[in-house]
Amino acid sequence: MTQPNLLPSGLPRIESLEMRGIVKRFPGVLANDHVDFDVKAGEVHALLGENGAGKSTLMKILYGLYQPDEGEILLNSRPIRIHSPTDSISHGIGMIHQHFMLVDNLTVAENVALGLRSSREPRLDLDVVRARIRELADSYGLQVDPDATVSELAVGQQQRVEIVKALYRGAALLVLDEPTAVLTPQEVDDLFLIFKQMAADGHALIFISHKLHEIFALTDRVTVLRDGQVVGTRPTRDVTKEDLASMMVGREVLLERKRPPATLGQIRLKLDNVTAVNNRGGPILKNVSFEVRGGEIVGVAGVSGNGQKPLAEAIAGLLGVTSGSITLEGRDVTGLAPAQMIDAGLSYIPEERMHDGAIKEFSVEENFILQDHVRKPYTRGIFLDFKTIAREAQEAIRNFKVKTPSKDTPLKNLSGGNIQKLILARELARRPRVLIAAQPTRGVDIGATEYIHNQLLQQRAQGLATLLISEDLDEVRALSDRIIVMYGGEIMGIVHSDEATVEQLGLMMAGERRAAIDQGTPAR
Secondary structure, three states: OOOOOEOOOOOEOOOEEEEEEEEEEEOOEEEEEEEEEEEEOOOEEEEEEOOOOOHHHHHHHHOOOOOOOEEEEEEOOEEEOOOOHHHHHHOOEEEEOOOOOOOOOOEHHHHHHOOOOOOOOOOOOHHHHHHHHHHHHHHHOOOOOOOOEHHHOOHHHHHHHHHHHHHHOOOOEEEEEOOOOOOOHHHHHHHHHHHHHHHHOOOEEEEEOOOHHHHHHHOOEEEEEEOOEEEEEEEHHHOOHHHHHHHHHOOOOOOOOOOOOOOOOOEEEEEEEEEEEOOOOOEEEEEEEEEEEOOOEEEEEOOOOOOHHHHHHHHHOOOOOOEEEEEEOOEEOOOOOHHHHHHHOEEEEOOOHHHHHOOOOOEHHHHHOOOOOOOOOOEEOOEEOHHHHHHHHHHHHHHOOOOOOOOOOEHHHOOHHHHHHHHHHHHHHOOOOEEEEEOOOOOOOHHHHHHHHHHHHHHHHOOOEEEEEOOOHHHHHHHOOEEEEEEOOEEEEEEEOOOOOHHHHHHHHOOOOOOOOOOOOOOO
């Protein structure tokens, strides 16, 4: 029988952890302003807030990556100092990162043993590690094969390896940083069962997520941060999604967006058996075919890395195709360069905005004309028309509610949401016929997300053809008329969004092909 102060896995139990009066300052920023936060054994406590609210800073202090300027941390009512992640781990605190910290070409056991001392230096105690992994896996139903190579595992299985790795190092308290970001709905359900079992067994869990429905599905309490301060801590059962959204933003937020029936125009974008390979000759797009009409949003769903980014880049002219054709308003544009695609009527919001969509050292104004400075109305002959540029940039800032001190402010000084709104303003300013919106709200807070969603729906009403690529299934379902599901660079199915269930989409995201692919138009 398990002792009261031990977990079923034999790990020491953490009864409570408190962070009191935590203050952390950076030059010009008060990231944490006297924050109080606590978590108890047997509960899942959510930490919620917009980007820049102070969540990551608080957890980095807990994990020893930052040192607080003021405040204290108490473990089981006793003050402790955490100078590094090693200290944090020694106190039984582990972190499951959003992006997995695994070496693909090593086995599960080798990944777990990596960085730990061995009794047979320089060789690893892999037999001991394997046995312990099996014990932990059995305790929590993790179903992990110690001898499997990580690269051969599905994403959901890799997530379980991360959990085993943390438990192996003695974690009785786990910080879960966006742990569902790359999982299918079914994998999320399985993961939540594991987390609930861990909490029932006495683990303390801190859960960070921007998906409000996950907060309600998993957590016992929720603490909301805004501008570095605690807005409130509530039992999850006592609040609504609307309550949490308004606590995060400081105003009422419209969470449910009504998508009126589509008024369809002509086919604007058509792909016919498009195939592409990577630089090693491996297939990344396989016979992809679909069409998008004016006045329609077609969503592309799928777990990250299943061809969504190559699809966007192939359409935008950034990736060459080996076979098949891409047609824009009846014109074959296969193989055209990005500038030629812009001239043909395409706008593109790239997935990695700071890498492909903007230059952080340039000003807001310069980024606004980044791709169009050689085109009218920004030029007069061979010269830039600075008056027109200034006027158009100011108008975009005003119309798209971009929060910036001025048009001359360096882009790097803006928040992620305001950078994304500027890119959206730039791409829509040229009045495109087709818009490719890849991850348009990734890393964007709930207020900016609301604004971007409204803009996409307004453009739909004005007849724009939009291909929306997103790993957020809720976003795809809310905005799209039809949904394309991709797996391994192929289309598993195309379904009407009003008819598709989360379970059906999840199966396709995991590689189950829909018997009949619907290429038709959305229901009116």
